[in-house]
Amino acid sequence: MATDNENDDTPGIHGGSVRGRIEGGAEGAVEQLDDGLVELLTWVLDTETRARIYIYLRQHPDSTSDEIAEGTGLYPSTVREALAELTDDGTVTRRKRKSAGAGNNPYEYVAISPSDLVADVVGDVQDELNTVFNLDDVLADRTSDAQPVQISVERPAEGAADDD
Template identity: 65%
Template sequence: MTTDDSDDDSGDDPAFDAADGPASTADDESPTERTREELRKTKERLGESADKAVKGFDDNIVDLLSWLLDTETRARIYVFLRDNPNSTSDEVADGTGLYPSTVREALAELHDEGTVDRDKREASGAGNNPYEYEAIAPSELVQGVVGDVQRELNAVFNLDRRLGGESPDGDTEPVQISVDSDDEDEKRSDEADEADDGEEDGTKSDR
């Protein structure tokens, strides 16, 4: 009886798959390597979600400021200056992606309206020093438009009165909008704390 030396004993080789050829090395990764890969993928997904959330937040802020400042261009300039005070017009253009001429025109308008302040940049040497711009605080921006918004809301409130032919001089003003500054908020908070302390002292003294 003879033996056939040509018998295929590849089935005994764990690195060989008769159907698919050599086994994939992907399954040979250690648990630690697989965990690191999963963490990397998760981190990427979280980063993408965070970027989308930030972009959505920024877009919403710009939309709101566009209503306050008349145009999206002026809104984007305002947001950039709040984040990057003391920037020149060229720096604003680079940071916002707007045309330099558009930025210069908008900055001039915003400065005339008092929405941004400007000063000459201090630099050593000869030559013209450019203006540096800084946007006013959001609380100041809101205070600047409160009067207009209040008048418009009261005009809507008195619409029926006006349609009835009565004089606008007889309009009532039920809508009153007030904006507290940071100092007033802190003062109110301090007064509330003092009141709480007084109540605690009174409670203790009664015991």
């Protein structure tokens, strides 16, 4: 049975409100998840800047470089440089923002889906693992075509939601 102060902001037995402790715990869990995701994507995308931009674009597709800079807290010049690299790599796409009036229409950016991102990285990871497995051949200056590691990625079925 719930007590009256579990649903309000009055202090609990251990100090602070029950609601405050629950909200604080939830915020901490989200922060840890965000940090872990940024760390993983930093490994995949090479830099934390690129990882933060990718995450922002997955949450806010069709954003301009200025909107990304504002949303991530990164310098606009840093964002523009990283977006150019991400576009060259095929990790993000861009198109001109449509506007009814005359003037300079900025580019809008969209990040590829996580499944496409993983599929793009798999070949590199597979090659690096095979190099490790064939290290004796490399050190002995022998050539080997052995590929003991093969990684395959299944893409979502056509029409399946890909919002994660």
